[in-house]
Amino acid sequence: xxxxxxxxxxxxxxxxxxxxxxxxxxxxxxxxxxxxxxxxxxxxxxxxxxxxxxxxxxxxxxxxxxxxxxxxxxxxxxxxxxxxxxxxxxxxxxxxxxxxxxxxxxxxxxxxxxxxxxxxxxxxxxxxxxxxxxxxxxxxxxxxxxxxxxxxxxxxxxxxxxxxxxxxxxxxxxxxxxxxxxxxxxxxxxxxxxxxxxxxxxxxxxxxxxxxxxxxxxxxxxxxxxxxxxxxxxxxxxxxxxxxxxxxxxxxxxxxxxxxxxxxxxxxxxxxxxxx
Numbered sequence: 001x002x003x004x005x006x007x008x009x010x011x012x013x014x015x016x017x018x019x020x021x022x023x024x025x026x027x028x029x030x031x032x033x034x035x036x037x038x039x040x041x042x043x044x045x046x047x048x049x050x051x052x053x054x055x056x057x058x059x060x061x062x063x064x065x066x067x068x069x070x071x072x073x074x075x076x077x078x079x080x081x082x083x084x085x086x087x088x089x090x091x092x093x094x095x096x097x098x099x100x101x102x103x104x105x106x107x108x109x110x111x112x113x114x115x116x117x118x119x120x121x122x123x124x125x126x127x128x129x130x131x132x133x134x135x136x137x138x139x140x141x142x143x144x145x146x147x148x149x150x151x152x153x154x155x156x157x158x159x160x161x162x163x164x165x166x167x168x169x170x171x172x173x174x175x176x177x178x179x180x181x182x183x184x185x186x187x188x189x190x191x192x193x194x195x196x197x198x199x200x201x202x203x204x205x206x207x208x209x210x211x212x213x214x215x216x217x218x219x220x221x222x223x224x225x226x227x228x229x230x231x232x233x234x235x236x237x238x239x240x241x242x243x244x245x246x247x248x249x250x251x252x253x254x255x256x257x258x259x260x261x262x263x264x265x266x267x268x269x270x271x272x273x274x275x276x
Contacts, residue, residue, distance in 0.1 A: 021212035030202035062229035072167025077244035089150035108271030
């Protein structure tokens with residue numbers, strides 16, 4: 001959801017609530033519908049506190065998931081860079097092959113998997129270049145001690161990368177259960193309805209509008225924040241982007257030149273395999 005859309009939703013929700021408050025105010029008695037204002041305020045405090053506690057728990061849950069996805073994306077990019085360096089100690093016959101496949105892996109993440117996450121159509125399909133690297137590694141026969149050490153290190157780094165991918169995809173479909181969303185909207189509706197009973201024909205219009213508008217505006221902002229954290233790839237402001245992997249790809253292009261690997265890569269600029 002974009003910033004403009006979020007602002008429009010907040011303004012529309014606030015305006016609708018204020019209009020409802022002013023409509024009820026026309027027939028409301030002076031002093032509001034409550035004869036005991038202190039008791040009514042106490043009940044409202046209980047409602048608001050319960051809603052705030054639930055909101056706090058949901059925000060923590062959503063932010064934890066958001067941070068796990070961000071950390072997973074950064075770890076994945078770092079591991080790809082480390083594997084590229086490890087590949088330079090593999091048997092000479094597979095060094096260019098593994099190096100090129102790693103670059104293609106990163107391009108696929110940036111240009112194919114990330115848009116799928118943003119569109120909400122990401123699947124559990126493995127990055128095809130992971131399979132290509134597995135096949136290359138399976139045919140590798142390390143002989144020297146350095147090559148054997150690099151082989152073992154590569155296997156460990158592959159496990160780290162796969163775990164990072166799981167973390168990166170963790171928030172792709174949202175982690176807030178539907179029951180929590182339903183509870184939040186029901187409690188929010190109860191609070192809005194309760195505030196309507198504070199309508200007071202004796203108070204100025206501005207005061208009544210502020211009473212309702214401030215409550216609804218804060219609730220709308222908080223719910224949209226949770227929505228954004230729960231779907232970190234779908235929005236624009238604050239959404240996760242493949243910055244870490246893009247930085248790694250620039251680094252690998254430079255390291256590939258330093259390693260003297262000038263042959264063509266097995267993929268195009270978007271990570272799609274080239275025809276053999």
